[in-house]
Amino acid sequence: MTGAAGGIGGRLVTRLVAQGYHVLAFSRKADTAQQPFVTSIACDLTQPAQIEAAVADLAAKKINLQAIVHCAGVITPQRMGTTNTACVSAQLMVNLEAPILLTMLALPLLPAGAHIVFINSMAALVPLEGSSIYTASKFGLRGFALSLAQDVQKRGIHVSSVFPGAVDTPMLRREIDAGGSPLNFVTAPATADEIAAIVQKLLRVPRAEVFCPSSDGVLAQLMLMMPRVWRLVLPVLLKKGRKGQKKYLAAQQPSDK
Numbered sequence: 629m630t631g632a633a634g635g636i637g638g639r640l641v642t643r644l645v646a647q648g649y650h651v652l653a654f655s656r657k658a659d660t661a662q663q664p665f666v667t668s669i670a671c672d673l674t675q676p677a678q679i680e681a682a683v684a685d686l687a688a689k690k691i692n693l694q695a696i697v698h699c700a701g702v703i704t705p706q707r708m709g710t711t712n713t714a715c716v717s718a719q720l721m722v723n724l725e726a727p728i729l730l731t732m733l734a735l736p737l738l739p740a741g742a743h744i745v746f747i748n749s750m751a752a753l754v755p756l757e758g759s760s761i762y763t764a765s766k767f768g769l770r771g772f773a774l775s776l777a778q779d780v781q782k783r784g785i786h787v788s789s790v791f792p793g794a795v796d797t798p799m800l801r802r803e804i805d806a807g808g809s810p811l812n813f814v815t816a817p818a819t820a821d822e823i824a825a826i827v828q829k830l831l832r833v834p835r836a837e838v839f840c841p842s843s844d845g846v847l848a849q850l851m852l853m854m855p856r857v858w859r860l861v862l863p864v865l866l867k868k869g870r871k872g873q874k875k876y877l878a879a880q881q882p883s884d885k
């Protein structure tokens with residue numbers, strides 16, 4: 629699992645260990661606090677050489693992977709019009725290129741019945757103003773997952789994508805601080821554990837795509853098919869989102885902000 633030390637990843641590690649999995653937890657920092665049934669693997673996903681080395685090490689140890697969960701992600705809101713290009717490659721690398729590279733390199737370690745899960749985002753369907761690079765990376769990740777599913781079907785490998793709306797994690801709080809889109813708050817944010825539970829269930833009962841909440845997924849897919857209607861509805865959604873964001877911020881303890 630990548631992003632294993634993050635908000636969603638951390639909850640998922642706990643759930644999977646309780647279920648009997650041994651988790652190979654990718655993170656930039658090797659965790660020195662040993663947890664039973666969790667092996668920490670230091671890997672910066674912006675560095676292809678580190679991804680290659682980590683997978684080569686697993687291959688040398690002849691490890692069979694039951695599942696790969698791509699959970700790492702990064703968002704740096706930035707309205708187009710500025711010329712600061714520094715954050716472009718990090719977002720594309722962590723959110724899109726690294727999952728592709730890691731999947732390609734680790735495929736030989738996956739037996740029939742194994743499962744690849746991508747933690748995507750509702751931003752793969754709803755273009756977020758001010759977060760175009762993140763949006764582009766998540767649109768791309770959806771396309772990769774849908775193509776990959778066809779490529780590995782004959783080998784009996786399942787591919788799933790999960791599309792959360794806002795989730796109450798450090799990422800969401802950083803996103804708000806950096807001026808992220810109020811569309812995140814059209815519906816109240818889910819908890820990290822709710823998303824972890826969905827992934828855990830997916831690993832038992834594979835499905836191609838799961839939207840959370842599912843009502844937002846239906847709306848987002850309709851809107852994507854009708855961009856003109858989307859432009860008409862957008863102001864209403866933004867108004868609702870701003871209200872939701874205010875409510876979310878008001879509910880935060882000062883120490884959480």
Ligand SMILES: NC(=O)c1ccc[n+]([C@@H]2O[C@H](COP(=O)([O-])OP(=O)(O)OC[C@H]3O[C@@H](n4cnc5c(N)ncnc54)[C@H](OP(=O)(O)O)[C@@H]3O)[C@@H](O)[C@H]2O)c1
Pocket residue numbers: 630631632633634635636637654655656657671672673674698699700701702722747748749750791792793794795796797798799800
């Ligand atoms: N929170 C939301 O509102 C929300 C909504 C929709 C989708 N998502 C998606 O859910 C996934 C998990 O997000 P989260 O909310 O749990 O965020 P989070 O708490 O910020 O965790 C993100 C994780 O990504 C890892 N990461 C970032 N840059 C990395 C790099 N260069 N190399 C290796 N790992 C890196 C971090 O690992 P280390 O710091 O340990 O290296 C961290 O554990 C992401 O894919 C995100 O796009 C989140």
